[in-house]
Amino acid sequence: MLEIRNLHVHYHKVAALKGIDITVPNDGIVTIIGANGAGKSTTLRAISGLVPISQGEIVFSGKRIDRLAPEKIVGLGVAHVPEGRRVFPNLTVEENLRSGAFLRSDKAAINADFDDVVRHFPRLKERRKQWARSLSGGEQQMLAIGRALMSRPKMLILDEPSMGLSPVMVQEVARIIRDIVERGVPVVLVEQNAEMALRLARFAYVLETGSIALKGPAHELHDNEHVRRAYLGG
Structure with a gap:
């Protein structure tokens, strides 16, 4: 579904990505792990x-997207849940969710998807009239994911969805990600919690200082000595 080929990104004269290649199939979870500053979020x-590329290609469903505006990419079916959740604090839960469908005009289908999302996230249904700023961190993460699903994506990319959450909420987020994949939406997952990421994913890439250091089936990287030492605590 997604092909990243020889991707280079620079911030001014500093190379953030140095010719990486990543393939995402049309099902399952691909995870990208690495230390802070490795280039995961930049990818x-x-x-x-959201950032211009210096060199390379990004191809989604057979179409180059690396020169398109962000809203055009969303329209093609790529939904991005950014690091830090970034919900609209002064909108209600329902308004946040419906904002995810801003590119759509099929009102009946939007209403059906809204009902499906709040059924999938019962806490959001309970809090649909509350301001988003009043939600807990875990509830805001659910809201950010639900908002992305309202765009009816063909692929979901998640940036640090477990950041700052309690262990119980981390497990809840992991369950949500599995459910999304079971609904037929492939996921690209960036996670500092490498243990969770490698247990969820089918395939994994390890980014180090802007380059792919390792790649392979996630269960194999989970048992890799370098990965265990560097990212799994021994």
């Missing part, structure tokens, strides 16, 4: 058109 932002 996702490049896919979404």
Whole structure:
């Protein structure tokens, strides 16, 4: 579904990505792990058109998207849940969710998808009239994911969805990600919680200082000595 080929990204004269290649199939979870500053979030932002690329190609469903505006990329079916959730604090839960469908005009289908999302996230249904700023961190993460699903994506990219959450909420987020994949939406997952990411994913990439250091089936990287030492605590 997604092909990243020889991708380079620079911030001014500093190379953030140095010719990476990543393939995402049309099902399952692909995870990108690595230390802070390795280029993980930059990779996702490049896919979404939020940072310009210096060289390379990004192809989604057979179409080059690396020169498209972010809203055009969303319209093609790529939904991005950014690091830090970034819900609209002064809108209600329902308004936040419906904002995810801003590119759509099929009102009946939007209403059906809204009902499906709040059924999938019962806490959001309970809080649909509350301001988003009043939600807990875990509830805001559910809201950010639900808002992305309202665009009816063909692929979902998640940037640090477990950041700052309690262990119980981390497990809840993991369950939500599995459910999304079971609904037929492939996921690209960037996670500092490498243990969770490698247990969820089918395939994994390890980014180090802007380059792919390792790649392979996630269960194999989970048992890799370097990965265990560097990212799994021994």
